[in-house]
Amino acid sequence: MIVPFRVTFFYRLLVLTLVVGFTVQPAAASSPAAANGIVAPAAGDVVRGVVAVNGVAHTADFAKWQLDLLPGDDASNAVFLGVGETAAPAASKLAQFDSARFPDGAYKLRLRVVRRDGNYEEHFTAITIANTGPVPASQPATVSPARLVSNRAAALGLPTHSAEDQPIIYLTFDDGPSSVFTPQIVDLLARYDAQATFFVIGVHVRRALAALRPVAEAGHTIANHTLSHKSLAGRSQQAFAGELQATEELVAASVGDLLPADHAFRYLRPPGGGVDANTISYAAKLGYKVVGWDIDPKDWRRPGAAAIASSVIQRAFPGAIVVLHDGGGANQQTVVAVETILQELGQQGYVFRALP
Ligand SMILES: [Zn+2]
Numbered sequence: 001m002i003v004p005f006r007v008t009f010f011y012r013l014l015v016l017t018l019v020v021g022f023t024v025q026p027a028a029a030s031s032p033a034a035a036n037g038i039v040a041p042a043a044g045d046v047v048r049g050v051v052a053v054n055g056v057a058h059t060a061d062f063a064k065w066q067l068d069l070l071p072g073d074d075a076s077n078a079v080f081l082g083v084g085e086t087a088a089p090a091a092s093k094l095a096q097f098d099s100a101r102f103p104d105g106a107y108k109l110r111l112r113v114v115r116r117d118g119n120y121e122e123h124f125t126a127i128t129i130a131n132t133g134p135v136p137a138s139q140p141a142t143v144s145p146a147r148l149v150s151n152r153a154a155a156l157g158l159p160t161h162s163a164e165d166q167p168i169i170y171l172t173f174d175d176g177p178s179s180v181f182t183p184q185i186v187d188l189l190a191r192y193d194a195q196a197t198f199f200v201i202g203v204h205v206r207r208a209l210a211a212l213r214p215v216a217e218a219g220h221t222i223a224n225h226t227l228s229h230k231s232l233a234g235r236s237q238q239a240f241a242g243e244l245q246a247t248e249e250l251v252a253a254s255v256g257d258l259l260p261a262d263h264a265f266r267y268l269r270p271p272g273g274g275v276d277a278n279t280i281s282y283a284a285k286l287g288y289k290v291v292g293w294d295i296d297p298k299d300w301r302r303p304g305a306a307a308i309a310s311s312v313i314q315r316a317f318p319g320a321i322v323v324l325h326d327g328g329g330a331n332q333q334t335v336v337a338v339e340t341i342l343q344e345l346g347q348q349g350y351v352f353r354a355l356p
Contacts, residue, residue, distance in 0.1 A: 036113050037123040039091040048131045052096045053109060055123075058087035061116045064306075067095045070108040078110065080344040082310045097314050099129045152292055153319030158355065160319030166351045167318035171196040171338075172293065174225055174269060176327030177204055177211035184335045185326050186214040192342035194352030196220050199269040199291075202227030202247035204327050209254045216255035221354035223267035224248065224288065229328075231274030232282075240282045244268065267291045267355050269323075291355065293323035297337070300325050305336035312337070313344050 040054040041047055057065035064085050068078040079102075082095030094111070107127055114120040153160055153170070161167055171189075176182045176198055189196055198215050200222060205212055215222060226232065227246040235243070248265055268288040270279060275290070283290050297303075297311035312322055322341075324334050342352065 034090055036111070036121065038094075038109050038111050038125040041109070041125065041127050043125050044127070046128045046130050047099050048129065049099060050096060051099050053081065053094050054091050055094045055111050056088055056091050057084070057094065057111060057113045058089040059113050059115055059121070062087040063114045063116045063118075065094065066112045066114065068110045068112070069097065069102070070110055071102070072106055073108065075110075079348060080313055081109075082314065083306045083340070085304070085306055095310065095314065100131045101317070102129050104128075104130050152294055152321050156289055156291065156355070158319060162351050162353075166349055168353050169316055169345055169350045170319070170321045170355060171324065171341075171352055172199060172223075172269070172291070172321060172355070173197070173324050173326040174199045174328070175204065175229070175325050176200055177208050177215065178327040178331070179208040179211040181331045181335055182208075182211045182326045183214050185338055186218050186220070188335070188339050188342060189220070189352070190218060192346055192352070194342055194346075195354035196352060197223050197267065197355045198326065199223045199225035199267070200247065200251065201225050201229045201271075201327065202243075202250045203229070205247065205250040205254055209250075212251065212254045213258065216258040219354075221267070221356070222251055222255070222259075222265075223269065223291070223355065224265050225269050226271055229271045231272055232270045232279055233274040233276040237278070237282050237285075240278075241286060244283075244286055244288065291321065294320040295322045297322075297324070299331065299334045299337065300329060302330070302333050305333045305340070308333055308337035309340035309344070312341050316345055316348075316350065 034056045036056050036058065038053060038055040041051060053067060055067070064083055065088065066083045067081040069081055070078050081097050084094065088094065105128070107129055109125045109127060111123045112120045113123075158170065159168060171194070173182075173185060173196060177200055182198070198220055200212065212222070224244050224247050226243040227250075228243060232240055232243065244265070252259075264287055266287065266289060268283050269291050273292065280290055294317075295312055295315045297308045299308045308324075324338065325331055326334065
């Protein structure tokens with residue numbers, strides 16, 4: 001059959017119109033920007049255990065979003081849950097928190113969407129935290145039990161609270177000193193009246209002898225992270241002692257005049273956590289306790305300052321030992337994160353102490 005050109009042309013035009021009409025218009029009409037706010041948990045939900053908070057947060061001139069938990073209606077006691085510098089135009093996971101850290105009761109989640117000029121909008125969702133008592137039928141328990149006291153702090157005989165009953169966080173910085181980042185961190189600690197512990201690598205002390213001086217001048221604890229940063233697992237007792245003593249000598253060469261006459265190194269962090277059956281006894285013979293950590297935000301992977309800070313702030317508990325890095329690479333993200341950690345946990349009532 002011969003189809004006249006004119007018919008074909010109009011048929012094509014019709015198809016084109018239908019296709020255009022069908023694909024473009026409804027798509028444009030059905031994808032308005034999602035409204036900002038918290039999507040889950042929903043208003044009125046009863047939650048327990050670990051709670052993932054999903055939401056939408058975007059705006060013109062977007063700067064950041066911040067998520068907080070308010071006990072009752074009390075905005076003055078807001079607890080920081082998370083912050084992000086990337087807009088979330090569709091519902092996505094903003095933060096996760098362990099509700100077991102909070103007493104049961106009525107709370108509000110507050111999502112702030114902040115513009116670059118500092119103006120912001122706020123969205124609230126009322127929820128109830130209920131971790132004690134029977135599991136509500138509609139809310140299956142999803143949680144690991146909250147670990148409220150550090151096993152490591154207890155093992156090391158460290159207090160979890162100050163004499164004034166403030167919860168303590170032990171910030172520790174590995175792989176330094178760095179002539180770039182260590183002084184910046186010492187400045188921040190001073191600004192927030194915080195003390196910390198620096199697990200230094202001997203070869204880095206040798207490379208940046210002066211970088212350690214602000215650490216000692218501010219009275220922070222200097223601890224041993226070996227000379228070479230090679231694993232201590234499988235090493236002879238002699239090699240083990242050599243790693244520690246060489247670092248002690250380099251620290252003495254750098255800041256010996258600033259340390260008390262009776263100064264002795266007390267804490268060892270094995271590089272990469274590499275230990276064997278002899279590590280604790282070899283360390284003890286040299287007067288050392290082996291120190292691990294409770295919270296590791298893996299700042300060396302450079303996940304972003306906001307992610308580093310959130311990871312520490314959300315998991316903080318009294319007596320927690322936090323591992324961060326002032327040396328061993330470009331640690332500008334860590335410096336930025338440390339300020340957020342000092343601010344937010346300070347507002348929650350935490351104090352920052354060095355290992356004694
Ligand atoms: Zn290390």
